[in-house]
Amino acid sequence: MKIAVLPGDGIGPEIVAEAVKVLNALGPKFDLETAPVGGAAYDVAGHPLPPATLELAKKADAILFGAVGDWKYDTLARELRPEQAILGLRKHLELFANFRPAICYDELTAASSLKAEIVGGLDILIIRELNGDIYFGQPRGIRTSELPLFKGAREGYDMMHYSEPEVERIGRVAFEAARKRSKKVCSVDKANVLETSQLWREVMIRVAKEYPDVELSHMYVDNAAMQLVKAPKAFDIVVTGNLFGDILSDEAAMLTGSIGMLPSASLDKNNKGLYEPSHGSAPDIAGKGIANPLATILSAAMMLRYSLAMPLEADRIEAAVQKVLSQGLRTADIFTEGTTKVSTVEMGDAVVAAL
Amino acid sequence: MKIAVLPGDGIGPEIVAEAVKVLNALGPKFDLETAPVGGAAYDVAGHPLPPATLELAKKADAILFGAVGDWKYDTLARELRPEQAILGLRKHLELFANFRPAICYDELTAASSLKAEIVGGLDILIIRELNGDIYFGQPRGIRTSELPLFKGAREGYDMMHYSEPEVERIGRVAFEAARKRSKKVCSVDKANVLETSQLWREVMIRVAKEYPDVELSHMYVDNAAMQLVKAPKAFDIVVTGNLFGDILSDEAAMLTGSIGMLPSASLDKNNKGLYEPSHGSAPDIAGKGIANPLATILSAAMMLRYSLAMPLEADRIEAAVQKVLSQGLRTADIFTEGTTKVSTVEMGDAVVAAL
Numbered sequence: 001m002k003i004a005v006l007p008g009d010g011i012g013p014e015i016v017a018e019a020v021k022v023l024n025a026l027g028p029k030f031d032l033e034t035a036p037v038g039g040a041a042y043d044v045a046g047h048p049l050p051p052a053t054l055e056l057a058k059k060a061d062a063i064l065f066g067a068v069g070d071w072k073y074d075t076l077a078r079e080l081r082p083e084q085a086i087l088g089l090r091k092h093l094e095l096f097a098n099f100r101p102a103i104c105y106d107e108l109t110a111a112s113s114l115k116a117e118i119v120g121g122l123d124i125l126i127i128r129e130l131n132g133d134i135y136f137g138q139p140r141g142i143r144t145s146e147l148p149l150f151k152g153a154r155e156g157y158d159m160m161h162y163s164e165p166e167v168e169r170i171g172r173v174a175f176e177a178a179r180k181r182s183k184k185v186c187s188v189d190k191a192n193v194l195e196t197s198q199l200w201r202e203v204m205i206r207v208a209k210e211y212p213d214v215e216l217s218h219m220y221v222d223n224a225a226m227q228l229v230k231a232p233k234a235f236d237i238v239v240t241g242n243l244f245g246d247i248l249s250d251e252a253a254m255l256t257g258s259i260g261m262l263p264s265a266s267l268d269k270n271n272k273g274l275y276e277p278s279h280g281s282a283p284d285i286a287g288k289g290i291a292n293p294l295a296t297i298l299s300a301a302m303m304l305r306y307s308l309a310m311p312l313e314a315d316r317i318e319a320a321v322q323k324v325l326s327q328g329l330r331t332a333d334i335f336t337e338g339t340t341k342v343s344t345v346e347m348g349d350a351v352v353a354a355l
Numbered sequence: 356m357k358i359a360v361l362p363g364d365g366i367g368p369e370i371v372a373e374a375v376k377v378l379n380a381l382g383p384k385f386d387l388e389t390a391p392v393g394g395a396a397y398d399v400a401g402h403p404l405p406p407a408t409l410e411l412a413k414k415a416d417a418i419l420f421g422a423v424g425d426w427k428y429d430t431l432a433r434e435l436r437p438e439q440a441i442l443g444l445r446k447h448l449e450l451f452a453n454f455r456p457a458i459c460y461d462e463l464t465a466a467s468s469l470k471a472e473i474v475g476g477l478d479i480l481i482i483r484e485l486n487g488d489i490y491f492g493q494p495r496g497i498r499t500s501e502l503p504l505f506k507g508a509r510e511g512y513d514m515m516h517y518s519e520p521e522v523e524r525i526g527r528v529a530f531e532a533a534r535k536r537s538k539k540v541c542s543v544d545k546a547n548v549l550e551t552s553q554l555w556r557e558v559m560i561r562v563a564k565e566y567p568d569v570e571l572s573h574m575y576v577d578n579a580a581m582q583l584v585k586a587p588k589a590f591d592i593v594v595t596g597n598l599f600g601d602i603l604s605d606e607a608a609m610l611t612g613s614i615g616m617l618p619s620a621s622l623d624k625n626n627k628g629l630y631e632p633s634h635g636s637a638p639d640i641a642g643k644g645i646a647n648p649l650a651t652i653l654s655a656a657m658m659l660r661y662s663l664a665m666p667l668e669a670d671r672i673e674a675a676v677q678k679v680l681s682q683g684l685r686t687a688d689i690f691t692e693g694t695t696k697v698s699t700v701e702m703g704d705a706v707v708a709a710l
C-alpha cells in the first residue's frame with residue numbers, strides 16, 4: 001500500500017511527521033514516500049507541483065497532505081503560488097468529492113465562540129464538489145469590456161458552470177454517505193439567481209428519486225450561512241458546489257472552535273484520495289513545535305477508512321485521539337484552564353501511546 | 356419629499372405600516388405613495404415589478420421596502436417570482452451600494468447563538484456591491500456542453516465579472532464610509548482562484564492610495580466566513596462583491612441573534628436609495644401581528660439620514676428604538692424571560708410614544 005506523503009509548508013512538516021509516526025506505530029507496514037509540494041517545492045524545483053510530485057501522487061494509493069502557503073510566496077505570479085499545488089492535485093487526480101466533517105468534541109465545546117448548547121455534540125458533514133464550478137471554468141481572464149456602460153475599461157471574468165454528470169456524481173456520493181448517517185441531505189445552491197444552481201437543483205431532485213430512503217432538502221447559500229450560525233445541529237449532510245463549499249465548510253469548521261482537530265478527504269471515483277487537515281499552514285507558528293497534529297492524525301485515520309480499506313485501524317486512531325483528549329492533553333490552540341498543555345511532538349507521542 | 360412605499364409579501368405590509376406610522380409621527384409631512392411589489396404585485400398585475408411600481412420607484416426620492424416572497428409563488432417561472440422585483444429595482448435604479456450593518460444591541464446580546472464576549476457590542480458594516488458580479492453577468496443559461504469530458508450533457512453556466520469602474524465606485528463608497536467610522540476597510544475576495552477577484556483587489560489597492568488615512572486589508576472569502584464566527588469584532592467595514600456580500604452579510608447579521616433589528620440601505624450614486632429590513636418576508640408568521648417592525652423602522656431612519664438629508668429625525672427614531680428596548684419591550688423573536696412581549700402594532704406605537 002503506497003502512500004504519498006506531501007508535508008508542504010509552514011507547520012505542514014511538523015504535523016505530518018506526527019501522523020506518519022502514528023501510521024508507523026499501527027503495525028502494518030506502509031510504503032511511505034515523501035515529496036515536496038507548495039512553496040517548499042517551488043524552492044527546490046521552481047514549481048509548487050513539480051512533475052515528480054504529481055507522478056508520485058498518481059501512482060500512490062493515497063496521499064497524506066500537510067498544508068501549503070507562506071507569505072514569502074505572495075509576490076509570485078499566481079500560477080507559481082503554493083495553493084496551485086492543491087488545485088492541481090484535485091484536478092489532475094480527479095478528486096471531485098471533498099468530505100469535511102465539522103465535529104465539536106465534548107471536551108472542546110468551550111473553545112467554540114458559540115454557546116455550548118448550540119454547538120455541543122455537533123457532527124455535520126459538508127460534501128463539497130471539487131472539480132467543477134467557477135474554480136476551473138472557462139473562459140476566464142482579464143480583458144477590455146464590451147459592455148456599453150463600461151466600454152474600454154478592464155474587466156475580470158470567470159465562468160461558473162456545472163454539467164449534469166458532475167452534479168449527478170457528487171449527488172450520489174452525498175446520498176450514499178447519507179445512508180450511513182441520518183439519511184438527510186441538504187443541497188445548497190443559489191437557484192433564485194444562478195442558472196448553474198438551477199441545473200444543480202434539478203439534477204439533485206432527479207438523482208434523489210433513486211434514494212427514496214434519503215430525505216433531500218434545498219437551501220439558498222445565504223440562508224445556509226445564517227442557519228449554520230443559528231442552529232448548526234439542524235444539518236446532517238450538506239452537499240454543495242466548489243465555491244459555496246469553500247465558504248460554508250470553513251464557516252462550519254470554525255463553529256466548532258477547534259479547527260485544529262478537523263480532518264478532510266478529497267476522493268476520486270475509485271476512493272483514491274488526498275487527506276489533509278482542514279486548517280492551513282499557519283506560517284506564524286511554524287517551527288515552534290506548538291501546532292496541533294490531531295487534524296492530520298485524524299486525516300490519516302480517514303485515509304485508512306476510505307482509501308486503504310482498513311476501518312479497524314482507523315477506529316484505533318480515532319479512539320486514541322479521543323483518549324488523549326479525555327486525558328486532558330491539549331496543544332496551545334485548544335488549551336483551556338485545567339488541561340495540560342503539550343507540544344506537537346508530545347501530542348503525537350501521546351496518541352501513539354494510546355493506540 | 357416623495358417616498359415610494361412598497362410593502363410586498365408576508366409580514367411586509369405589517370412591518371411597513373409601523374414604519375409609516377413612525378414617519379408620520381415625526382412632524383414633517385412626507386408624500387408617501389404605496390404600490391404593490393413581489394408576489395402581491397404578481398397577484399394583481401401579473402408581474403412582481405409592474406411598470407407602474409417601477410415608475411413610482413424611479414420618480415420617488417427614496418423607497419421604503421418591506422419584504423417579498425411566499426411559498427405559494429414557488430412554482431412560478433423564475434422571472435415571475437417575487438425576488439425578481441428586488442433584483443429588478445436594484446438594476447433599473449442602479450442601486451449599486453448596499454449597506455448592511457450588523458449591530459448587536461446590549462439588551463439583545465443573549466439572543467445571539469454566540470457567546471456574549473464574542474458578540475457583545477458588535478458594530479460592523481458590510482458594504483456589498485449590488486449591480487455587478489455573477490448576479491447580472493452575461494452569458495448565462497443552460498446549454499449542451501462542449502467540454503470533451505461531458506460532451507452532449509446539459510450544463511448550467513453563469514459569468515462572473517467586474518469591470519474597473521464598478522470596483523472603483525464601490526471602493527470609494529467604502530473608503531468614504533470608513534472615514535466616518537474607524538478608518539479600516541477589509542476587502543473580501545477570492546483572488547487566489549478568481550480573475551475577477553484579482554482585478555477587484557488590484558483596483559481596491561489603487562483606489563486606497565487616494566485615502567491614505569484609511570487602512571485597507573484583504574481577506575479571502577472562506578477565511579472571512581471563518582473570522583466572522585471566530586472574532587467578528589475584529590472587523591469594522593467589510594467591502595465585497597455581490598455574491599460574497601450576499602453570503603457574508605447574512606452570516607454577519609445572524610451573528611447578532613436579532614436579525615429582526617437590522618436595517619439595510621441600497622444606494623445609487625446620488626444617494627437615492629431603497630431601504631428594507633435585512634430579514635425576509637417570513638410567510639409563516641404573516642398576518643399574526645407578531646413580526647418585529649424595528650428593522651423596518653430603523654430602515655426608515657437610514658432613509659432619512661442617507662437619502663432625505665434629515666439626520667436629526669433619523670437620530671430621533673434611533674433613540675426611540677433604543678428607548679423601547681431599554682423599557683424591556685420585545686416582539687416574540689427577541690423575547691427573553693423578564694422582558695415584556697408586545698405585538699407588531701404595540702411595538703410601533705411604543706416607538707411613536709418614545710419619539
Ligand SMILES: CC(C)[C@H](C(=O)O)[C@@H](O)C(=O)O
Pocket residue numbers: 083086087246547548577
Ligand atoms: C487554497 C485554496 C485555493 C483552497 C480552495 O479555495 O479550495 C482552500 O481554501 C481550500 O478550501 O482547500
Ligand SMILES: CC(C)[C@H](C(=O)O)[C@@H](O)C(=O)O
Pocket residue numbers: 192193222438441442601
Ligand atoms: C432574494 C435574493 C435574490 C437576494 C439576493 O441574493 O441578493 C437576497 O438574498 C438579498 O440578499 O437581498
